[in-house]
Amino acid sequence: MFTSASLAPAKSAVRELNFGQAINEAIRQEMRRDPNIIVMGEDIAGAAGRAHLGFIDAWGGPLRATRGLITEFGPERVIDTPISEMGFVGAGVGAAMSGLRPIVEVMFVDLIGVCYDQIINQAAKMHYMMGGQITLPLVIRTTFGTRGDQRTYGGGAAAHHSQTLYSVLAHIPGLKVVVPSTAYNAKGLTIAAIRDDGPVIVMEHKFLGLSAKGHVPEEAYTVPIGECEVVQRGRDITLVGIGRMTHICLEAAADLARKGIEAEVIDVLTLAPLDENTILESVRHTHRLVVVDEDNPTASMARDIAARVADKAFDYLDAPIKTITAPETPVPFAAVLEEHYVPKAATIINTVRELLT
Amino acid sequence: MTEENVLPLTPTPGKLLWMYERMSLIREFEERLKWLVETGVPVGAVHYYTGQEAVAAGVCAALEPTDWIASTHRGHGHCIAKGVDVSAMMAELYGKVTGTNHGKGGSMHITDFSKHMLGVNPIVGAGVTHAVGAALSAKVRRANEVSVAFFGDGAASIGALHESMNLAAIWKLPVLFVCENNGYAQATPIEYALPIKHIAERAAGYDMPGVILDGQDVIEVWAAAEIAVGRARAGRGPSLLECKTYRYYGHHQGDDPLRYRTAEEEQMARSRDCLKRFREQMEINGPLTLDQLDEIDARNTRLLDEAIKFAQASPLPAREELYSHVYVS
Numbered sequence: 001m002f003t004s005a006s007l008a009p010a011k012s013a014v015r016e017l018n019f020g021q022a023i024n025e026a027i028r029q030e031m032r033r034d035p036n037i038i039v040m041g042e043d044i045a046g047a048a049g050r051a052h053l054g055f056i057d058a059w060g061g062p063l064r065a066t067r068g069l070i071t072e073f074g075p076e077r078v079i080d081t082p083i084s085e086m087g088f089v090g091a092g093v094g095a096a097m098s099g100l101r102p103i104v105e106v107m108f109v110d111l112i113g114v115c116y117d118q119i120i121n122q123a124a125k126m127h128y129m130m131g132g133q134i135t136l137p138l139v140i141r142t143t144f145g146t147r148g149d150q151r152t153y154g155g156g157a158a159a160h161h162s163q164t165l166y167s168v169l170a171h172i173p174g175l176k177v178v179v180p181s182t183a184y185n186a187k188g189l190t191i192a193a194i195r196d197d198g199p200v201i202v203m204e205h206k207f208l209g210l211s212a213k214g215h216v217p218e219e220a221y222t223v224p225i226g227e228c229e230v231v232q233r234g235r236d237i238t239l240v241g242i243g244r245m246t247h248i249c250l251e252a253a254a255d256l257a258r259k260g261i262e263a264e265v266i267d268v269l270t271l272a273p274l275d276e277n278t279i280l281e282s283v284r285h286t287h288r289l290v291v292v293d294e295d296n297p298t299a300s301m302a303r304d305i306a307a308r309v310a311d312k313a314f315d316y317l318d319a320p321i322k323t324i325t326a327p328e329t330p331v332p333f334a335a336v337l338e339e340h341y342v343p344k345a346a347t348i349i350n351t352v353r354e355l356l357t
Numbered sequence: 358m359t360e361e362n363v364l365p366l367t368p369t370p371g372k373l374l375w376m377y378e379r380m381s382l383i384r385e386f387e388e389r390l391k392w393l394v395e396t397g398v399p400v401g402a403v404h405y406y407t408g409q410e411a412v413a414a415g416v417c418a419a420l421e422p423t424d425w426i427a428s429t430h431r432g433h434g435h436c437i438a439k440g441v442d443v444s445a446m447m448a449e450l451y452g453k454v455t456g457t458n459h460g461k462g463g464s465m466h467i468t469d470f471s472k473h474m475l476g477v478n479p480i481v482g483a484g485v486t487h488a489v490g491a492a493l494s495a496k497v498r499r500a501n502e503v504s505v506a507f508f509g510d511g512a513a514s515i516g517a518l519h520e521s522m523n524l525a526a527i528w529k530l531p532v533l534f535v536c537e538n539n540g541y542a543q544a545t546p547i548e549y550a551l552p553i554k555h556i557a558e559r560a561a562g563y564d565m566p567g568v569i570l571d572g573q574d575v576i577e578v579w580a581a582a583e584i585a586v587g588r589a590r591a592g593r594g595p596s597l598l599e600c601k602t603y604r605y606y607g608h609h610q611g612d613d614p615l616r617y618r619t620a621e622e623e624q625m626a627r628s629r630d631c632l633k634r635f636r637e638q639m640e641i642n643g644p645l646t647l648d649q650l651d652e653i654d655a656r657n658t659r660l661l662d663e664a665i666k667f668a669q670a671s672p673l674p675a676r677e678e679l680y681s682h683v684y685v686s
Contacts, residue, residue: 094475097491126476129462131457133458
C-alpha cells in the first residue's frame with residue numbers, strides 16, 4: 001500500500017499534465033535513459049515512410065501518448081507496424097528475450113483477441129516454462145473503457161472498441177496488469193512497467209478526461225507495481241475502484257460525506273499481482289465493502305476481490321459484500337444505453353445507504 | 358531456384374563431419390527416446406524428429422553461436438543441432454530438476470538460452486514471430502546476428518507466419534524462414550491444406566527468395582542456408598527455404614500414421630534417408646571415410662547412454678519449484 005496526494009486537487013503553481021501527456025513523458029524519459037527501449041505499434045507515429053514528403057508523426061496513438069517520440073528517437077526506435085498484432089506482439093516477445101526492452105502498443109484492448117496467444121501463452125509463461133533462463137522486459141500498453149456519460153467527447157464505439165477485458169489478462173499467472181487512474185500514477189506506473197524485467201500490461205482508460213489531469217513531477221519516478229493506493233481515508237465503508245471507477249467512487253464518497261458517511265476509497269492500480277492486504281486491512285476497520293468495476297461481472301476482478309475478502313475477512317464484515325459492475329451484456333452503441341451500462345455514483349450511493357441501514 | 362543459387366558451394370571436411378555428427382546424434386536421441394517411451398518411461402508428450410535430421414543439421418551448420426533459432430513442437434532436432442546438451446534435454450523429458458528447463462517445460466518447451474535458442478514452441482506459428490523479434494532486436498542493437506524460424510507445413514496456414522514474413526520483409530530483417538514440409542500437419546496431408554504446389558511459392562508475395570530444397574540432402578540444405586544467411590547478414594532481408602522432408606513416425610508417440618498414409622509411401626521416404634545417403638556419398642566421393650562416420654555413431658551411442666543415466670539419476674524438482682519463476686521480478 002502507498003499513499004500520495006495524486007488524487008488531491010492540484011495546487012495552482014504546480015505543473016499539470018493530462019493522462020496521455022504523462023504517459024508520453026514517462027516513455028520519453030525512459031527512452032533517453034536506455035537505448036534498448038523501442039516503441040512499436042500501429043500509427044504510434046503515423047505517416048510511416050513519408051518523411052521525404054514532409055509528413056511525419058501524423059497520429060501518435062489513440063491517446064496521442066506516443067506523439068513526438070519519432071522526431072526525438074527516429075524510426076529505428078519508434079516503429080510503426082502494419083495491422084499485424086499477432087506478428088508484432090510476437091516480435092515484441094522475441095525482441096524482449098534477445099536484448100531489447102520493447103513497449104508494444106495494442107491500440108484497443110478489444111484487439112487482444114487477435115494476439116491473445118502471444119500475451120497469455122508466450123509473454124506470460126516464457127520465464128516459467130524455461131525454468132527462469134530468460135527475462136522478458138516487455139510492456140504492452142493498451143486502451144480500454146467506455147465513455148460512460150453523454151457529455152464526454154468521443155466514445156460511442158460499441159462492443160468492439162469499448163471493453164474492459166483486464167480480468168482475462170489478470171487471470172494468467174506471469175502477467176502483471178496495472179490500471180492507472182491519474183496522470184500522476186500513469187507516469188509512475190508506466191516507468192515502473194518499463195523498468196520491470198517481466199511482461200507488464202498497462203491498461204489506459206480512454207475517457208478519464210479532466211478527472212485524470214493533475215500535477216505530475218518533471219523528474220522520472222515510479223509508482224510501485226503490486227500496491228493499492230488508499231486514496232481517501234474513512235471509517236464507515238470501503239469503496240474499491242479500478243481505473244475510472246475510482247473517480248466514480250470518489251464522486252459517491254463526496255456525496256456520502258455530505259450525509260455524514262465516511263467512505264474509505266481504494267484505487268486498486270495493480271490487478272495482478274493483487275495487493276489484497278491493503279483491501280483486507282481496510283475492511284477490517286470499516287466492516288463493509290463495495291467493489292466497483294467497469295467490467296462484465298462473471299469471473300471479474302470485482303468478484304475476485306469480493307471472494308478474497310469473504311474468504312479472509314468474513315468475521316470482520318457487518319454487511320454483505322456488494323459488487324457494482326457493468327451488466328452481463330456487450331457494450332452497446334447508443335449513448336443512452338452506454339450510459340446505462342457503466343456503473344454510476346448514484347448506484348454506489350444507494351448501495352452504501354442500503355448497507356448502512 | 359533464384360539468382361541466389363547459382364554458386365555451387367562445397368562444405369569443408371570439418372563441416373561435413375559436424376553435420377553428420379549432429380544428424381547422427383539427433384537420430385540416436387530420438388531412437389533411444391522411442392525405446393524409452395515404448396518401455397513405459399513417462400516422458401510426456403513427444404514428437405519424434407526422426408527422418409528430418411538433415412534440415413536441422415544443414416541449417417544450423419550455416420549459423421554462428423550468436424545466431425538465433427526458434428523451434429517447433431517437433432523440436433528435439435533443432436535443439437541438438439544448435440548445441441543443446443543431450444543429457445540436460447533427456448533430464449528435462451524425465452521431468453528432473455537438472456533438465457534444461459528445471460523440469461518445468463518438457464519436450465515441447467526445451468530451451469537453452471545460452472545457445473541463443475528462443476525455445477521449442479508448441480503453439481504452431483508462435484515461434485516464428487519470436488525469431489522475427491530477435492532479428493529486429495539484432496538490427497536495433499546493431500548486432501551481426503541472424504535469426505532462423507523453423508516451422509512445419511502445418512504452420513504455413515497460420516496467420517502468424519504470414520504476418521511475420523510481411524514484417525520481416527518490409528523491415529528487411531535478417532531472418533531465415535525454414536519450412537520443414539514433412540507432408541502432414543498431424544493427420545492432414547499438405548495437398549489438402551495448400552492450394553499451390555510448393556510453400557516456397559508464397560515467398561513471392563513477400564518479395565523474398567523462395568527456395569525448394571531436398572530436405573533429405575544435408576549438403577543441399579546447408580548450401581542454401583549459407584546463401585540465405587549471407588544475404589541476411591548483408592542487410593538484404595529474409596529468405597524462405599522449403600525443405601521437402603518426411604517424418605518416419607506418427608505425429609506424436611501415440612499416433613499410428615498408417616491410418617492416413619501408406620506403407621509404400623513410408624518405404625519410399627525411408628529409401629531416401631538422410632544419414633544413409635550421406636554415408637553413400639562419402640563412400641563414393643569422400644572426403645570422409647565410413648570408419649570416421651562409424652566412430653561418430655559409436656560416440657553418440659555413448660553420449661545417449663550417459664544422457665539416460667544422468668536423467669535417471671537426477672533428482673526430481675522440489676515442491677517449491679512449482680512456485681518459482683512465475684514473475685520475472
